[in-house]
Amino acid sequence: MAIRRGRGVAAINYPTGMNLGGDPTQALVHSTPTGNFMVTLSSVDLGQGMKQIMAQICAETIGVPTDRVVVDTADTDTGPHCMGTFASRGTHRAGNAVIQAAREARQVMLEVAAEELEVNASDLETDGQGNILVKGAPQKSISIFDVALSAHFKRGRSISGRGMFLIPRSYPEKETGAMKPSTCYAHACTVAEVEVDDETGEVTVLTVKNIFEIGRALNPKMVEQQLVGGSWMGISHALYETTEPYYPNRDHGGTDFNQYLMPGPGDLAETEIIVLERPSADGPYGAKGPGEMCANPQIPAVANAVFDAVGVRIDTLPITPERILRALKAQAPN
């Protein structure tokens, strides 16, 4: 009886957005007389930070700092339609709608600034700090606050824009299955290192090294929070979680967090995250949806590492100590 070490690898891809498309999202952007910009949506922030990302996308597109953008969302009276926050679609779909709306608003903003500065709108650029400058003559400038005031009270213009993103729905061909499930895919490769106690069947995940390719890390800190959390969830799926431990038997299901097993802080592996960015052709600033895929590769990587450690295949999830011990017993020479 011994503690045995093993490692395993898995590589995966994952589609961004509702499968087969047909899932629209709209956005509206307008300025207030304060020079701030409102983004109005009906998308839902699940705690992943969607509002922050939409603010950064709007700010980048208009050319203002992110703290000048306020996101108002998840209200069906005020927000235009969004299919919902699921299928790794929030950033990709809503982000594209926000870009389109923000571009339209930016154009009006530049037109008003052009009138104030008596130049052509095409000769203007934003400095990202809240000012509009004449290209090549930055001393000639106007603040976006002043432009907003001018638009509202002097020029009678609405600095606003409408955005819409829709990937046309694909219908699978009946006989061949020819279809377009998604327009872009995120990627991952995970290497997990485990210790398995062949006396108790207990698995300790020592390290997981996750390489994720996500198109574009729009906010690296938020990418990190989602990828680390996903990696933990993958380990939890591999080794702990189920509402029906003896499926298809319906009994013994957990009804609270004492009975439903999940890893605690002490059970979490040393987690390494490395991010690659191959911008997607149709993503907002190249972003893909990493929200779901980041919890997938750890499961097979851990399963393969368990085999590498003790030489038994557990092809049924979760990989519990009971299953490992039964498999070890079955393979033991009589």
Place this chain on the structure above:
Amino acid sequence: MELRKNYFADMRKDDLHEIGQPRPRSDSPGHVTGKTAFFADRNFPGMLHLKMVRSPHHHARIRSIDTSEAEKHPGVVKVLTARDVPHNVYTILILIQIGPEDETVLADGKVRWKGEAVVAVLAETERAAQEAAAKVKVDYEVLPAVFDMEEALKPGAPLVNEYHGQNYYLYDSGECRKVRFGDVEAGFAGADCVLEQSYQSSPIEHAPTETTGCVVAPEGNDRFTCYTNTQAMFFTLDNASIILQMPGNKLHFVGGTVGGGFGGKVDVIVEPIAILGAKLTGRPVSFIYSREEEMQISSPRAAEKVVIKDGVMKDGRIVARKVTGYTDAGAYSRHSPYGAQKGAGHYPGPYTIPNVWIDTYCVYTNRTPSSAMRGFGVTIGDFALEVQMDKLARLIGMDPLEFRFINAYRDGDMKAHRQPTEGAALIECMQEASRAANWPVAEKYMAMSSYAKGA
């Protein structure tokens, strides 16, 4: 976390002002100081609490329902049964033309899983609602139930759901979604080795911090505001509109920050019945799942069975792959026909294989309906595919990482569902994994690229 900017640097603009910047989240201070408002923070004078009477049987005919004792219970304001629901038989994906309507808001004549909602009790307090729910008498005739997908698909198995007429979802392609590419049998015949393996998972709970729920307030003008933690505002509003036969302009849905979704809050379960309760009583209604309901009543990730048969050459090329996937939908469709179909579009994984055959089935059994969850239609498939890849590599005596390089898809490769690969990056992820994990592979693999061959 590290960003490896050396990969794909020629495809990116890295000098943007706001994008790519690790700005602090504007909502974080509210979250960590308890200031962020969630739907359940809404409290209205005279608010009622809704509790469900649930089926204790996996499959049963309802002979009769007697709510008289419950109605007399102190604090009870209204007791709802199937006949109170305007359009009681529904299915949420009807909005994207995926029918038939196959589920009841409140059970009508039959229950098909243990935990199914039968009667809704609205009372002044949660306790009164719970106590009154225990006084509802339902007379059941227990029917044979089926829990195993293989059993459910056998002739003569108990029929789970009459609205389908058979224990699987009928796609326009037949009993399963199909993908056919190349000649898989010829591929197996010409392969050096053939390996067929079967993989299985159990249902998994989303385990959000905040359980599913909503608070509904009548606006006094025939409109109802529903404060909810749904993941999809209009999707839920539109389905509520159908179930309640109420024009959409009478409904106002308000969300906010949700305490975790993971796919568990895209079913439309709590909102329609709570709005109905508010309409029939004229009072605000709160319907919030207990943790037990969240774990055993709300949809879990489906159990899946995946059978993979591969033909592989000794040089490492996979020449044929046949995948048969089974998704255990439980008693009702919810999002499962979509999930099973998504699996068909995902297999055979990120590998270029010339001969592919895929069948994915959505199977009905007498268990808690499953539905969407993070990685829907893919997570369990990836477990099966990537364990299979490990087995294949060992079968032909090859390093598992190198084996994946040989088969990895690249730009321009035709996928089994007949879309050319675009934007591939699997090879680069594996190259970086090789370095980061100190798992060396041959130099020729480190020199590969996802860019189109010869480009």
